[in-house]
Amino acid sequence: MNLVNLTINNKSVSVPKGSTILDAAKKLNIKIPTLCHLNMSEVNIVNQCSSCRVCMVSVGKGLVPACGTLAKEGMNVQTNTKDAINARKRVVELLLSDHPQDCLICDKNGNCELQSIAANLGIREIRFKGEQSFAKTDTSTKSIIKNYDKCILCRRCETMCNDIQTVGALSGVNRGFNTKVGTFFNTNLCDTECTFCGQCISVCPTGALTEVNNIPLVWDALHQNEKTVVVQVAPSVRVAIGEEFGLEAGTISTGKMVAALKSLGFKYVFD
Ligand code: SF4
Ligand code: SF4
Ligand code: FES
Structure with a gap:
């Protein structure tokens, strides 16, 4: 295999030719924030449009997006320089300047990557105002x-x-x-x-x-005592639900799921 040797934050790493700086950083367990990047390695497909620029890192005197820049022999990458952090912060501030400010009532509140990155970068005000x-x-x-x-x-x-x-x-x-x-x-x-x-x-x-979100409708039905409420779940839910509760991927949770649904008030569970 053709390898490329580089350093990230003064740590040496070798990665296969064609790897990005982000791939190399992952190998060293160095976290670089990303937003647009999505690596679906199981199916060998990467969303690599490099549009957000949240993953900027310093190479020499310049800045490059880690997800879209190939690792090169002898490259010296620094992930936490003042320039890199300021660039990330500015990019997120610009994204937020054209974004609704309704986190508290947003469906993704608490599970939003933009929200977490803004918090991690310590953004507490939107400095840029302009067209929406x-x-x-x-x-x-x-x-x-x-x-x-x-x-x-x-x-x-x-x-x-x-x-x-x-x-x-x-x-x-x-x-x-x-x-x-x-x-x-x-x-x-x-x-x-x-x-x-x-x-x-x-x-x-x-x-x-x-x-x-149909949850309010379900609660309405469950709260009508005279009504017999039944539930039918897709077969995959028996397994997928376990992961949501921290069980190992693939754990079959049929019994737990049925017990939970019945304790919520469903009379019959079909799956
Ligand atoms: S933010 Fe959501 S809707 Fe917009 S491009 Fe990304 S995945 Fe699609
Ligand atoms: S829900 Fe529709 S738009 Fe979204 S991935 Fe599936 S087919 Fe595409
Ligand atoms: S994660 Fe969006 S440009 Fe790299």
Whole structure:
């Protein structure tokens, strides 16, 4: 294998030719923040548009995005220089300057990558004021809400929809400030080839793509004592639910799931 030798934060590392600085940093357990980057190694697909610039690092006197820069022989990378940290901070401040400030009532509150990165960088004010982009929220489907006011154009959803799911419902349209990830002729998602698989939601780092929340309707039904409420779960939930509660991936949790649903008030559980 053709290897490249470099140093990151004065630590030596060798990585296969074609690796990025981010790959090399991972090998050294050095954390570089990322936002647009998404490595789906199980299927060998990487979202590598390098659009957010949150992963800036210093190489010599310059700054480069770690996720989109190939590691080179003899390279000397520093991840925590003043310039690199300031560049990341500025980029996130700019993203926030065109982002709704409604974290408290956002579906992604507490589970938002943009929110965590802003907090980790110590951003406590939005210094930049200017034009705000506006996109109509698409609530046309029964399962997905598309709120592109919160989109940071990371294009992860596009990679997921086009390269993994091979559906092709989403694509970047327009240029500059008007750029957005849209649908064919800007039609509502319900009128596209979207299969409502929801995979785009699972990779969206912000609240731009979220699930329709039917939990209040379920509680309403459960609170009607005279009503017999039944639940039917998809087979995969028996396994996936365990992970949500910290069990090892692949743990079958059928019994726990049924017990929990019955204690919530469901009369019958079908799976
Ligand atoms: S729900 Fe699935 S098919 Fe629809 S836009 Fe998202 S990834 Fe594509
Ligand atoms: S909708 Fe979400 S995943 Fe898609 S580009 Fe915008 S922020 Fe990224
Ligand atoms: S994570 Fe590297 S440019 Fe977005």
